[in-house]
Amino acid sequence: MLKRTLLGALATTVALGFTFAAAQADAANERFKQVLERGKLVVGVKADYKPWGFRDPSGKLVGMEIDMAQDVADALGVELELVPVQSSNRMQFLEQGKIDLMIATMSDKANRRKIVGVPQPNYYTSGTNLLAKAGAVKAWAELKGKPVCGKQGAFYNKVVAKRYGAKIVAFVGNAEAKQALRDGKCIGWVYDDSSIMADLASGDWADYEMPLNTEDDTPWALAVPVAELGGVWGNFMSGMTYNWHASGRLIELEKKWGIQPTQYLADMHERMKAYEAQ
Amino acid sequence: MLDLLTPFFRRLYDETGWNFVIFYEQYEWDRFVAAIWVSLELIVASLFFSLVVGIVGAWLQGSPIRAVRLFMSGYIQFFRNTPPYVQLLFFFFVLGNFTPKVDMGGYYEPMITSFGWAVISLSFFAGAFNVEIFRAGIEAVPESTREAAESLGYSRLMAYVYVILPLAFRVCLPSLNNNLVNLLKTTTQAYAIAVPEMLYTLNQVWSDNVNVPEMMIILFVYYVGLVAVLVWGMHRWERKMKIPGYG
Numbered sequence: 001m002l003k004r005t006l007l008g009a010l011a012t013t014v015a016l017g018f019t020f021a022a023a024q025a026d027a028a029n030e031r032f033k034q035v036l037e038r039g040k041l042v043v044g045v046k047a048d049y050k051p052w053g054f055r056d057p058s059g060k061l062v063g064m065e066i067d068m069a070q071d072v073a074d075a076l077g078v079e080l081e082l083v084p085v086q087s088s089n090r091m092q093f094l095e096q097g098k099i100d101l102m103i104a105t106m107s108d109k110a111n112r113r114k115i116v117g118v119p120q121p122n123y124y125t126s127g128t129n130l131l132a133k134a135g136a137v138k139a140w141a142e143l144k145g146k147p148v149c150g151k152q153g154a155f156y157n158k159v160v161a162k163r164y165g166a167k168i169v170a171f172v173g174n175a176e177a178k179q180a181l182r183d184g185k186c187i188g189w190v191y192d193d194s195s196i197m198a199d200l201a202s203g204d205w206a207d208y209e210m211p212l213n214t215e216d217d218t219p220w221a222l223a224v225p226v227a228e229l230g231g232v233w234g235n236f237m238s239g240m241t242y243n244w245h246a247s248g249r250l251i252e253l254e255k256k257w258g259i260q261p262t263q264y265l266a267d268m269h270e271r272m273k274a275y276e277a278q
Numbered sequence: 279m280l281d282l283l284t285p286f287f288r289r290l291y292d293e294t295g296w297n298f299v300i301f302y303e304q305y306e307w308d309r310f311v312a313a314i315w316v317s318l319e320l321i322v323a324s325l326f327f328s329l330v331v332g333i334v335g336a337w338l339q340g341s342p343i344r345a346v347r348l349f350m351s352g353y354i355q356f357f358r359n360t361p362p363y364v365q366l367l368f369f370f371f372v373l374g375n376f377t378p379k380v381d382m383g384g385y386y387e388p389m390i391t392s393f394g395w396a397v398i399s400l401s402f403f404a405g406a407f408n409v410e411i412f413r414a415g416i417e418a419v420p421e422s423t424r425e426a427a428e429s430l431g432y433s434r435l436m437a438y439v440y441v442i443l444p445l446a447f448r449v450c451l452p453s454l455n456n457n458l459v460n461l462l463k464t465t466t467q468a469y470a471i472a473v474p475e476m477l478y479t480l481n482q483v484w485s486d487n488v489n490v491p492e493m494m495i496i497l498f499v500y501y502v503g504l505v506a507v508l509v510w511g512m513h514r515w516e517r518k519m520k521i522p523g524y525g
Binding site: 136169171187 | 305383
C-alpha cells in the first residue's frame with residue numbers, strides 16, 4: 001500500500017516536472033509577446049525615491065527611471081503604464097507578472113539574480129557616503145571615535161565602524177537618524193549616496209554637503225522575468241542599456257534630474273564610445 | 279572565553295547552518311559582551327532610580343500641602359498615560375535639545391547622553407507605577423499604627439521611614455516585583471534612541487549576518503535568564519522580610 005502511494009507520488013512529481021519544463025520553454029518569450037500584443041508595457045518604478053522615481057505636485061510619477069521606462073516603451077512602439085513598487089515587493093511583482101520590467105533603484109546582488117533576470121550592463125551605481133554639515137568632515141579617517149548617525153540594519157554601519165573606527169549611533173528609521181543629525185547629535189549620517197544626493201536635491205539640507213568619496217560602489221540593476229533573460233526581452237534590454245551608455249542618454253538624464261554626476265556613467269560612456277569608434 | 283566557544287560554534291555553523299556568529303567572531307563577540315554590560319547597567323540604574331522615585335513619590339503623595347499632592351498626581355498621570363516608547367523619543371529628541379551641550383566641532387557632546395535619557399525616562403515611567411504600588415502598601419498600614427507612632431513623638435517623615443514604609447514594603451512587594459519585571463523588559467525599548475543594549479546590538483548583528491532566528495533565540499534566553507534572576511532575588515527578599523502574623 002505504502003509502496004503504491006510512494007510510486008504514485010513519484011509519478012505525479014515526474015509528470016509535474018515535465019509540464020513545468022515545457023512551460024518554461026514556452027515562457028522564454030511569453031511576456032515579451034504579451035507586451036506587443038496588448039500594446040502596453042507595464043514598468044515597476046519607485047514613487048518615493050526622488051529624483052529617480054517620485055510624484056510631482058499633480059501626482060504624476062516622474063523621475064530619471066520613469067524617463068528610462070518611457071524610452072523603452074518608445075523603442076517598442078507601445079504605450080507605457082507605470083506601477084509604483086516598494087523595495088520589499090518589487091521582485092515579487094516581477095515574478096508574479098504584475099509588471100513586465102522593473103527599474104526601481106535595485107542593487108545588483110548575487111542572491112537577487114536567482115529570482116529576477118538582470119540584463120547587462122548595469123545602468124547606475126551607488127555606494128556609501130556621508131551627509132554632514134558643510135566643512136565638518138573632509139576625509140573618512142576623520143570619523144575615528146566620533147558619533148556617526150545611521151539606520152539600524154544598514155550594512156554600511158559595520159563597515160564604517162570597522163574600517164574607520166566611527167562610533168555608529170543607529171536609529172530605527174531614516175527620519176530619526178536625520179533629525180539626530182540636524183540636532184548635532186552626530187557629525188554625519190552614513191547612508192547610500194544616491195539617497196543622500198536626493199536629500200540634497202530636495203533643498204531641505206541647504207547647509208549640508210556630501211563631502212567624501214563614495215565607497216563600496218554597488219551597481220544598480222533593472223530586471224526582467226528570470227525566464228526571459230536569455231530570450232528576446234533580456235537581450236532587448238541589454239541593447240537598450242548599451243545604447244543609453246553609448247549615446248550619453250543616461251548622463252543627460254542625470255543632468256536633467258539634478259543628480260551629482262557619477263564616475264561610473266562617465267566611464268561607461270567613454271568605453272562604449274571608444275568601442276563604437278573602433 | 280571566546281577561544282573555548284569558537285571551535286564548537288564554527289562547526290555548528292559549518293555542519294548545520296546555525297549561525298551563532300557572536301560566539302566565533304571576535305568583532306561580534308566584543309559587541310555582544312559590550313551589550314551585556316550596557317543592558318545590565320541600564321537595568322540596574324533604572325530599577326534603582328524607579329524605586330527611589332516610588333518611595334519619595336509615595337511620601338510626597340501623602341503630603342499635607344495640596345500643591346505637592348497635585349504635582350504628584352500630575353506626574354503620575356503624565357507618565358502612566360503615555361507609552362514608554364513615546365516617552366523615550368520625547369525625552370531624547372525634544373528635551374535633549376534644551377539641555378547643555380559642548381561643541382565638539384561638527385557635533386555636540388550632550389551633557390545627558392542617550393543612555394542617560396533612557397535611565398531618566400524609564401525610571402520616571404516605572405516610578406509612576408511604583409508610587410501607586412507604595413501608596414497601596416501605605417494605605418494597608420492600619421491608622422492605629424500611624425497614631426501610635428505619632429504618640430511616641432515621631433514626625434511625619436520619621437514615622438514614614440521607620441514605621442510605615444517597612445510595613446508597607448512587605449505588603450506591596452508582590453506587585454512591586456511585577457512592575458520591576460516589567461521595567462526590566464521595557465529597557466529593550468531604549469534601542470529606539472540608539473542605546474547599544476542587547477536588542478539594539480543583536481538587531482545589528484542579525485542584519486549584518488542574516489541570522490535572525492539564531493539571534494532571536496539568544497535574545498529570548500538572555501531576558502528569560504535575567505528575569506529569572508530578578509524574580510528569584512525578589513522572592514528571597516520577600517521571604518526574608520516576612521514578619522510572622524503580618525501581611
